Amino acid sequence: MLDRINKAQHDINVACETLGRQINIMEVCGTHTVSIFRNGIRSILPKNLKLLSGPGCPVCVTDQGYIDAVLQLADRDDCIIATYGDMIRVPGKEGSLETKQAKANVKVVLSSEDALELAKDNSAQTVVFVAVGFETTAPATAVVVKEAANGAVDNFCILSGHKLVVPAMRALLSEKNDKINAFLCPGHVSAIIGYGAFAEIVEEFDRPCVVAGFEPVQIIEGLCEICRQLLADKAELKSMYSAVVTEKGNIAAQKIIDECFEPVDGYWRGVGKIPKSTLKLKDKYSQFDAFERFGISEEPSEEIKGCRCGEVLCGLIEPPECGLFGKSCTPLEPIGPCMVSSEGACAAWFKYGREK
Amino acid sequence: MCLAIPARIVELEQDVAVVDAMGNRYKAKTTLLPEAKLGDLVLVHAGFAISLVDEEEAKKTWQLIAEIDEFDDTQNKLSG
Numbered sequence: 141m142l143d144r145i146n147k148a149q150h151d152i153n154v155a156c157e158t159l160g161r162q163i164n165i166m167e168v169c170g171t172h173t174v175s176i177f178r179n180g181i182r183s184i185l186p187k188n189l190k191l192l193s194g195p196g197c198p199v200c201v202t203d204q205g206y207i208d209a210v211l212q213l214a215d216r217d218d219c220i221i222a223t224y225g226d227m228i229r230v231p232g233k234e235g236s237l238e239t240k241q242a243k244a245n246v247k248v249v250l251s252s253e254d255a256l257e258l259a260k261d262n263s264a265q266t267v268v269f270v271a272v273g274f275e276t277t278a279p280a281t282a283v284v285v286k287e288a289a290n291g292a293v294d295n296f297c298i299l300s301g302h303k304l305v306v307p308a309m310r311a312l313l314s315e316k317n318d319k320i321n322a323f324l325c326p327g328h329v330s331a332i333i334g335y336g337a338f339a340e341i342v343e344e345f346d347r348p349c350v351v352a353g354f355e356p357v358q359i360i361e362g363l364c365e366i367c368r369q370l371l372a373d374k375a376e377l378k379s380m381y382s383a384v385v386t387e388k389g390n391i392a393a394q395k396i397i398d399e400c401f402e403p404v405d406g407y408w409r410g411v412g413k414i415p416k417s418t419l420k421l422k423d424k425y426s427q428f429d430a431f432e433r434f435g436i437s438e439e440p441s442e443e444i445k446g447c448r449c450g451e452v453l454c455g456l457i458e459p460p461e462c463g464l465f466g467k468s469c470t471p472l473e474p475i476g477p478c479m480v481s482s483e484g485a486c487a488a489w490f491k492y493g494r495e496k
Numbered sequence: 497m498c499l500a501i502p503a504r505i506v507e508l509e510q511d512v513a514v515v516d517a518m519g520n521r522y523k524a525k526t527t528l529l530p531e532a533k534l535g536d537l538v539l540v541h542a543g544f545a546i547s548l549v550d551e552e553e554a555k556k557t558w559q560l561i562a563e564i565d566e567f568d569d570t571q572n573k574l575s576g
Contacts, residue, residue: 353557
């Protein structure tokens with residue numbers, strides 16, 4: 141194992157020295173971000189190789205307008221909000237779900253199935269499932285929407301904030317962000333969509349895309365593969381995570397996403413509106429769409445004053461460049477979403493910020 | 497949030513499974529992985545099996561999860 145790490149490190153050093161210029165590789169997965177920091181990977185990389193933490197944490201990219209919509213529903217006595225624990229502390233305009241928990245109608249669930257069960261057990265109220273997450277999580281929501289439809293569970297609905305990774309990568313590159321030279325692509329998102337899904341980024345934007353697992357050796361070998369391609373002036377699609385990720389991904393999961401959802405334009409925190417990047421329930425399931433049921437919409441909201449999470453998510457700045465970082469914004473009292481989630485770039489920097 | 501956890505299917509009836517991950521047993525569904533069989537190691541995310549996984553990979557991921565838990569614990573201590 142150490143041999144593999146040493147070899148990859150050596151090859152990265154040689155490639156970066158030969159290239160001579162600044163190289164920026166973006167990871168698009170919160171678990172990669174944590175593993176990179178946790179294992180001190182930044183500290184062994186050459187000076188001209190920088191890792192950027194992109195929009196890879198679903199909590200971090202959820203727009204404040206969506207949070208405000210959830211909070212609005214949490215204020216209703218006829219609703220129960222079922223949410224994954226990750227979302228509970230994310231601040232909206234006024235408070236977070238945590239502050240609403242005193243009202244006892246906010247329940248943390250571990251799965252979408254739990255949310256549906258909650259609806260079956262509380263027929264007098266409507267259960268609104270806070271459906272966030274990337275392609276890894278979306279199929280689990282789709283399954284319960286179908287179950288609710290088949291079992292006529294009328295007091296269940298979802299507020300879909302599900303997001304798609306590839307459109308976000310496209311948007312980052314379309315913004316003429318020439319800082320990003322390559323992508324280290326997410327492992328478990330790719331288990332669903334297949335590594336073939338990144339082919340369009342390689343072909344249209346000429347950026348290497350390499351899927352890696354989460355252990356340090358895989359991440360370092362993934363970075364090494366990217367450096368090898370850059371040195372050869374090539375952009376290729378490659379997966380280093382063959383134990384889990386296939387080219388085509390999980391077809392059953394993709395089918396159920398397609399059956400229930402359609403991609404629409406959606407807001408991403410700090411990035412703004414991204415075409416075809418958010419999953420909306422199809423018309424035949426519209427009765428389970430909380431936006432439709434309660435006549436609410438996700439309004440783009442004002443950004444929090446001074447918070448630069450958006451620029452962090454786009455790889456334009458590093459967290460310490462934000463004036464709030466570590467001062468008024470800390471894991472104890474987070475202001476921006478990248479500090480709320482333990483998978484956020486700011487939270488990881490706060491813990492290991494003194495490392496390179 | 498997109499991290500899926502390896503677990504072994506120890507009970508299976510139609511698409512409802514009981515899985516064992518690092519000694520913890522809980523319910524998971526195999527709706528998204530119809531080929532899953534009793535005894536298989538699978539990656540479970542948000543209550544659903546999403547992929548088959550081999551023994552070696554499962555062990556590595558369990559180890560990583562233990563490390564991330566440790567990371568979270570340290571953060572919680574830092575933050576309060």
